[in-house]
Amino acid sequence: MSADPATTVRGPAGTAHAVLLLLAAGALAVSVAGAVRIGTADVGWSGLARVLGGRxxxxxxxxxxxxxxxxxxxxxxxVLMAALVGASLAVCGTVLQAVTRNALADPYLLGVSSGASAGAVTVLVLGIGASTLGVTGGALAGALLSFGLLLLLLRRTGLDSVRIVLTGVVVGQLFTALTSLILMASADADTTRAVTHWLLGSMAPARWNTVVVCAIVTPLGLLVAWLCSNALDGLAFGSDTATSLGIGVRHTRTLLLVVTAALTAVAVATVGAIGFVGLIVPHGVRFLVGPLHRLLLPYAALAGAVFLVWTDALARIAFAPREVPVGVITALLGVPLFLLVLRKRGEL
Structure with a gap:
């Protein structure tokens, strides 16, 4: 499952990719600094430097x-949370599109997002666990519960790609129905509005403690996925091809599903469900750098981070002083971008 040194890019091509990765990382750093400056009260470069210098x-x-x-x-x-969540969602989408061989797979395919939503609504509306878990803890508990149910339903199926997709849809619909039932039965208008805003995704709740959690989980998840790059290349061609290459298909799929579920659960529990990042970024990056996952994964992580940093900045300033949920902006941008990617790939 680890990256094979024999297949590592060497020579001019390897150097070019190393330079491009450094440029992409530089673009992310500039994006973070630029997004921190802008808002309803702009802060100059010197002001930003003084804040960081003082700290x-x-x-x-x-x-x-x-x-x-x-x-x-x-x-x-x-802004750091936007970068981490964008990287997580892009990596999850890249992995799931290979594991399920489904071009429309995204981080919410496994039903984890719906489970997180149900957990958050349970805390917000019913008050269950409000004093001990809070909204973030409730969302994380719901996400883990939904993923546990998914694995339970898949335990005797061999984890083939079709069953993963179908079972994930069923689990997602179950927890979506539970969320709607709780809202309809117990929530008042103000609570419903607050829940709806959370479900659409927002970086506003981000604080240093949650950033630290994501800063630990996201690099670890990316590392595990990158070490499985060769396995992902094989799985993208189907189980038979992966098996012929000596890949333990069931164990690899289980590991990758756990990794993507953990990344998605932490992201959704912290900032809500943000669509289209995990769908459009992998396709766009794949079109630019090719299908090899040892290159695709780091590029997708950087591209997803930059995309969500600027999308969140747009959500903050587009209708200032009112803030738009970032999930609305990603959907508005994601639909035409996805259609453009499909057209470039000759699939539309």
């Missing part, structure tokens, strides 16, 4: 406490 203990003239708190406590964790 690092450098001898700089501090900004006003209100501006310092705005940048450090609100904007920076929000």
């Amino acid at each position: 690092l203990g450098l001898d700089v003239r501090p900004l006003a406490p209100l501006v310092d708190s705005l940048v450090w406590d609100l904007r920076l964790p929000r």
